[in-house]
Amino acid sequence: MADMTLTLKIWRQKDRKSPGKFVTYTVENVSEHMSFLEMMDVLNEQLIKKGEDVVEFDNDCREGICGMCSLVINGRPHGQEHGTATCQLHMRKFKDGDIIVVEPWRAAAFPVLKDLAVDRTAFDRIMAAGGYTSINVGGAQDANAIPIAKRASDEAMDAASCIGCGACVAACPNASASLFVAAKISQLALLPQGQIERRRRAANMVAQMDKEGFGDCSNHAECEAVCPKEISITHIARMKREYFKAMALGE
Amino acid sequence: MKLDSKIPEGPLAEKWDKHRFKLKLVNPANKRKYNIIVVGTGLAGASAAASLAELGYHVKNFCIQDSPRRAHSIAAQGGINAAKNYPNDGDSIWRLFYDTIKGGDYRSREANVYRLAQVSNNIIDQGVAQGIPFAREYGGLLDNRSFGGAQVSRTFYARGQTGQQLLLGAYSSLMRQVAKKQVQLITRTEMLDLILVDGKAVGITTRNLITGEIATHMADAVVIATGGYGNVYYLSTNAKNSNATAAWRCYKRGAAFANPCFTQIHPTCIPFSGDYQSKLTLMSESLRNDGRVWVPKKRGDDRAPNDIPEDERDYYLESRYPSFGNLVPRDVASRNAKDVVDDGRGVGPSKVAVYLDFADSINRLGENVIREKYGNLFDMYERIIDENPYKTPMMIYPAVHYTMGGLWVDYNLMSNIPGLFVLGEANFSDHGANRLGASALMQGLADGYFVIPYTIGDYLATNKATKVPSSHHAIEESVALVHDKMDKLLYIKGEKTSTEFHRELGKIMWEYVGMARDEAGLNKALEEIPKLRDEFWQNVRVSSDKNLMNKDLEFTGRIADFLELGELMARDALERNESCGGHFRLESQTDEGEAKRKDDEYAFVSAWEYKGEGKKPALHKEKLVFDNVELTQRSYK
Amino acid sequence: MPALPTSLWSSVARKALMALTGLALIGFLAVHLLGNLILLTGNADAFNLYSNIYASMGSFLYVIEAGLVAFFLIHIVSGVTVALGKMKARPVSYEKTANAGGPSRKTISSTTMIYTGIIVLAFLVFHVTTLKYGAHYETTIHGEKMRDLHKLIIENFAQPGIVVTYVLTMLLLGFHLRHGFWSAFQSLGALQPRLSGLIYTIGVLIAIILAVGFLFIPLWIFLTA
Numbered sequence A: 001m002a003d004m005t006l007t008l009k010i011w012r013q014k015d016r017k018s019p020g021k022f023v024t025y026t027v028e029n030v031s032e033h034m035s036f037l038e039m040m041d042v043l044n045e046q047l048i049k050k051g052e053d054v055v056e057f058d059n060d061c062r063e064g065i066c067g068m069c070s071l072v073i074n075g076r077p078h079g080q081e082h083g084t085a086t087c088q089l090h091m092r093k094f095k096d097g098d099i100i101v102v103e104p105w106r107a108a109a110f111p112v113l114k115d116l117a118v119d120r121t122a123f124d125r126i127m128a129a130g131g132y133t134s135i136n137v138g139g140a141q142d143a144n145a146i147p148i149a150k151r152a153s154d155e156a157m158d159a160a161s162c163i164g165c166g167a168c169v170a171a172c173p174n175a176s177a178s179l180f181v182a183a184k185i186s187q188l189a190l191l192p193q194g195q196i197e198r199r200r201r202a203a204n205m206v207a208q209m210d211k212e213g214f215g216d217c218s219n220h221a222e223c224e225a226v227c228p229k230e231i232s233i234t235h236i237a238r239m240k241r242e243y244f245k246a247m248a249l250g251e
Numbered sequence B: 001m002k003l004d005s006k007i008p009e010g011p012l013a014e015k016w017d018k019h020r021f022k023l024k025l026v027n028p029a030n031k032r033k034y035n036i037i038v039v040g041t042g043l044a045g046a047s048a049a050a051s052l053a054e055l056g057y058h059v060k061n062f063c064i065q066d067s068p069r070r071a072h073s074i075a076a077q078g079g080i081n082a083a084k085n086y087p088n089d090g091d092s093i094w095r096l097f098y099d100t101i102k103g104g105d106y107r108s109r110e111a112n113v114y115r116l117a118q119v120s121n122n123i124i125d126q127g128v129a130q131g132i133p134f135a136r137e138y139g140g141l142l143d144n145r146s147f148g149g150a151q152v153s154r155t156f157y158a159r160g161q162t163g164q165q166l167l168l169g170a171y172s173s174l175m176r177q178v179a180k181k182q183v184q185l186i187t188r189t190e191m192l193d194l195i196l197v198d199g200k201a202v203g204i205t206t207r208n209l210i211t212g213e214i215a216t217h218m219a220d221a222v223v224i225a226t227g228g229y230g231n232v233y234y235l236s237t238n239a240k241n242s243n244a245t246a247a248w249r250c251y252k253r254g255a256a257f258a259n260p261c262f263t264q265i266h267p268t269c270i271p272f273s274g275d276y277q278s279k280l281t282l283m284s285e286s287l288r289n290d291g292r293v294w295v296p297k298k299r300g301d302d303r304a305p306n307d308i309p310e311d312e313r314d315y316y317l318e319s320r321y322p323s324f325g326n327l328v329p330r331d332v333a334s335r336n337a338k339d340v341v342d343d344g345r346g347v348g349p350s351k352v353a354v355y356l357d358f359a360d361s362i363n364r365l366g367e368n369v370i371r372e373k374y375g376n377l378f379d380m381y382e383r384i385i386d387e388n389p390y391k392t393p394m395m396i397y398p399a400v401h402y403t404m405g406g407l408w409v410d411y412n413l414m415s416n417i418p419g420l421f422v423l424g425e426a427n428f429s430d431h432g433a434n435r436l437g438a439s440a441l442m443q444g445l446a447d448g449y450f451v452i453p454y455t456i457g458d459y460l461a462t463n464k465a466t467k468v469p470s471s472h473h474a475i476e477e478s479v480a481l482v483h484d485k486m487d488k489l490l491y492i493k494g495e496k497t498s499t500e501f502h503r504e505l506g507k508i509m510w511e512y513v514g515m516a517r518d519e520a521g522l523n524k525a526l527e528e529i530p531k532l533r534d535e536f537w538q539n540v541r542v543s544s545d546k547n548l549m550n551k552d553l554e555f556t557g558r559i560a561d562f563l564e565l566g567e568l569m570a571r572d573a574l575e576r577n578e579s580c581g582g583h584f585r586l587e588s589q590t591d592e593g594e595a596k597r598k599d600d601e602y603a604f605v606s607a608w609e610y611k612g613e614g615k616k617p618a619l620h621k622e623k624l625v626f627d628n629v630e631l632t633q634r635s636y637k
Numbered sequence C: 001m002p003a004l005p006t007s008l009w010s011s012v013a014r015k016a017l018m019a020l021t022g023l024a025l026i027g028f029l030a031v032h033l034l035g036n037l038i039l040l041t042g043n044a045d046a047f048n049l050y051s052n053i054y055a056s057m058g059s060f061l062y063v064i065e066a067g068l069v070a071f072f073l074i075h076i077v078s079g080v081t082v083a084l085g086k087m088k089a090r091p092v093s094y095e096k097t098a099n100a101g102g103p104s105r106k107t108i109s110s111t112t113m114i115y116t117g118i119i120v121l122a123f124l125v126f127h128v129t130t131l132k133y134g135a136h137y138e139t140t141i142h143g144e145k146m147r148d149l150h151k152l153i154i155e156n157f158a159q160p161g162i163v164v165t166y167v168l169t170m171l172l173l174g175f176h177l178r179h180g181f182w183s184a185f186q187s188l189g190a191l192q193p194r195l196s197g198l199i200y201t202i203g204v205l206i207a208i209i210l211a212v213g214f215l216f217i218p219l220w221i222f223l224t225a
């Protein structure tokens, strides 16, 4: 296939406080084997040579696991491919002459830092509110002391595979963080190790989520559809049950 | 420079126990009076920061990314070793120790490796208690798989996301301490210099990657856990932000850099496809459990893989190494892939790849079993290459993956600079000349959870904290140095981007300091790298603003350091005229073309001392003593 | 031991309140529809006798009415909170939006809940003022004097404007319920992946039955008058 020429409409914003706007760029000679971010690299190389500021976008592992990359591509967080993070999206999914709109995650709880990079530390604060088992190093019993049903362990692993990218928030019409929060609550609720603190965890993590200014969950399930790890909203249902238990039974 | 490894006396199995007893303790009530800086939030950094905070120390924990959870440890796929012997196949602490020493081709310390094997079991216990959903059998007990370089199944895993799960476990413990205010988390911040006062490490100079602000942080001890430097090669399986800067700054402040030339080239990566490529993707080594590696017997065979009949395929690992077959250690597997490709039998569009074929396993176990084990890896492969690996064999080729070398540390994981501790991939300690699969996760967590909490106490107990005034000249000098370097880079306004330089450096490194090295090539590298570096300092162009988020500026600074480190690696490789593990000198091979060690001359750790700008670094040798294992030629036949 | 920081007004509990009140309102609508079906028989006395059951409840009716109003209020206040919260949570909207497809349940129904809700509310005000507090005709059945609601209804449904209003609003109510029914179960944490598709289908059926049922009555009366 011949190389492509693409038009990119990219959100540019100098810093947290400045207003932003869309700027249009043309990128030529895009190979179908490139990843989306490699295409962005090509653009940035051009900008550097022209003496312009590079387009800032977060990324690190480039293999779909660190959760650092973001970008809303043509209206879809992480682009149109299901189960795929932006860094794993390849240009063969686009056509010559395409116009691609690239925007940052948009949510009050994820303020833009520069261009396409946003601040996702709200997720860390939610984790700090209870996304752990309160055990210190040194006291753990033998790993095989408590057998865990394979099904429970597998389902916990489904939830645990969340990469904390925030696409669920970006895609949600309400900017709700329910899927991210539920994934952690659900993982630990499914495992014996998480039992001791399960109610306290659900209550605290939900409280922190609300405090961070995410929206409510209207059950659009867009989150599941864009999640690069395809985490199911069934975990949100479990989070709700956990929360109701916490309400009803207390500590 | 004095290199005292501080290996405790006594029988191997008792060393760690006795040493722990001898280490001085900090009184619990006094712990909160100590401040510790931990740079890095990977397995090593996060586990260290969490454990130290649990003990009561005040910890400041730094990372480049926006969250600790994104450290590159997250990308480890395959698994983590431990000597649990759950499968009852004859594993033991001794066997894990022996395999690791042998796998490292006898270039690591017995005492360190033994300790690693000893604490390996505790790591799994800790992980399970944190709620890590390791793979399980139907009976509810933990499952194991086998990995290269071992004949027992001792690798614990969580699908193809073991590093992710272990890191999230450590991260969760860390966030618990953040909530308790025992740890102050400072993200999107890069350490750019180490501050020494009276020869002791007492702080670091950092840049806030959002605002560009340069700041200094002072502490009673500094722990570096900043990962490996594989990105010297430009293309590697490392993340884009992986870098050597923190370690390199420590080196330039006097910390010895050990075995810089020991790099691991991983045999199972997705092959290179074009110049725009920004990284190489690893396919977990665990795939070699069920995949068979082959190339056509005929040179230049252009048929599609499935059209090549069985008897025209060369399953070269199985035929050359009957007892280990596809599970030979990484260095051996990589070199053999290079051999067949150099022989003109490579496959794929570039002819620089070999097949990894699952047809047999799919026939034997069914597609579902294979999907369950490796589904996410297969998906990842298909996304990148656009071919279905359930139907067509995968194409793989070696890529730079891990750096065994790193800052020199003693048994306590302290460098030769008092108060500077180094953990995880950033140190050189446990893997010798080659790391076995699933051992880096083990080492990073062993360092952070089970070693540093004891050894740092000994240092703190014997080194009373001195308050350093903020006007101290060491602080001012460090800040000025950091500003100068950045201003210089911005001032050049040349014609090439830093990525272009990085790519060129990578080509030199891969060509001459890659899978096979020889004197002529290394000398060539030693000529070309300084030339490239000079050009860099005259002709690089950086995106302009230093008071804003500016990833180009960050990367350019790191590339400047790679341009220096690359030279040291070539120098070290030239100096070591033997083959061992991942370091293969063409001059030193057995008759069968395997790596040939020269134990009489080279059974030592090379530790390089920085001697100043433009001066040749000095080589110090820490002799390796083997009382417990016999040094044999590694054989996986 | 300190109590857990749970609250009835947290994002999770708020949605549970919505779901419970929403489901209760669906229950009310179902009963309401069943009663209304009597209108289709054309038997005015039967209908008036039926509606008189409520009228003769006395103060108990107030209790029911108060309960109904309370349910509406809770539903409305929490619904408005969700809708306002959404604007606060995403102050800058996207230049381009697209549905993700796949397992997504995002539809025109799910994204317009607040609008369909408000229109239904406005309709309810109209509905209650024109009927409950509308012209008071009287009739005598089996010697008992009671309100002739049937007459009022027939009068009303003879006007095309009113019929069109009913038909359109009931369609919108159908949209509200298409997402609402399934959504309520998810909000209550009652959904398993296995059940999800089934409940969604049941929700669609209920939406169709209620909407078509309610809009058919005025239409039928209008057409057969």
Ligand SMILES: Cc1cc2nc3c(=O)[nH]c(=O)nc-3n(C[C@H](O)[C@H](O)[C@H](O)COP(=O)(O)OP(=O)(O)OC[C@H]3O[C@@H](n4cnc5c(N)ncnc54)[C@H](O)[C@@H]3O)c2cc1C
Binding pocket: B039, B040, B041, B042, B043, B044, B045, B062, B063, B064, B065, B068, B070, B071, B072, B073, B074, B075, B076, B077, B078, B079, B080, B162, B163, B189, B190, B191, B192, B225, B226, B227, B228, B237, B238, B239, B242, B243, B245, B246, B282, B401, B402, B423, B424, B425, B426, B437, B438, B439, B440, B441, B442, B444
């Ligand atoms: C693709 C891949 C797969 C792997 N699979 C396996 C496996 O299956 N089993 C196994 O045992 N090993 C595996 N490894 C190796 C293993 O993952 C790493 O060696 C190990 O995770 C390194 O951990 P670390 O904590 O030392 O460093 P990292 O996880 O790399 O963390 C480095 C930290 O330091 C921070 N940092 C770096 N520089 C600075 C600076 N200047 N200032 C501030 N912060 C800084 C970073 O932000 C980061 O937080 C794999 C490696 C790769 C690349």
Ligand code: HEM
Binding pocket: A216, A217, A218, A219, C015, C016, C018, C019, C020, C021, C022, C023, C025, C026, C029, C075, C076, C079, C080, C082, C083, C113, C114, C115, C116, C117, C118, C120, C121, C176, C177, C179, C180, C181, C183, C184, C185, C187, C188
């Ligand atoms: C008879 C009338 C009504 C019925 C049967 C009904 C039913 C429902 C149901 C079952 C839900 C799903 C609850 C959930 O998601 O948990 C819902 C949601 C909703 N309702 Fe109603 N409702 C009615 C009237 C109203 C009115 C008058 C409003 C006025 C504002 C309203 C606004 C909403 C909104 C905004 C939602 C969506 C909540 C969200 O997005 O999370 N509804 N309704």
Ligand code: SF4
Binding pocket: A161, A162, A163, A164, A165, A166, A167, A168, A169, A179, A180, A183, A223, A226, A227, A228, A229, A230, A231
């Ligand atoms: S739930 Fe999915 S979309 Fe949301 S943060 Fe986790 S991985 Fe990303």
Ligand code: FES
Binding pocket: A058, A059, A060, A061, A062, A063, A064, A065, A066, A067, A068, A069, A085, A086, A087, A088, A163
């Ligand atoms: S860059 Fe790591 S997930 Fe995309």
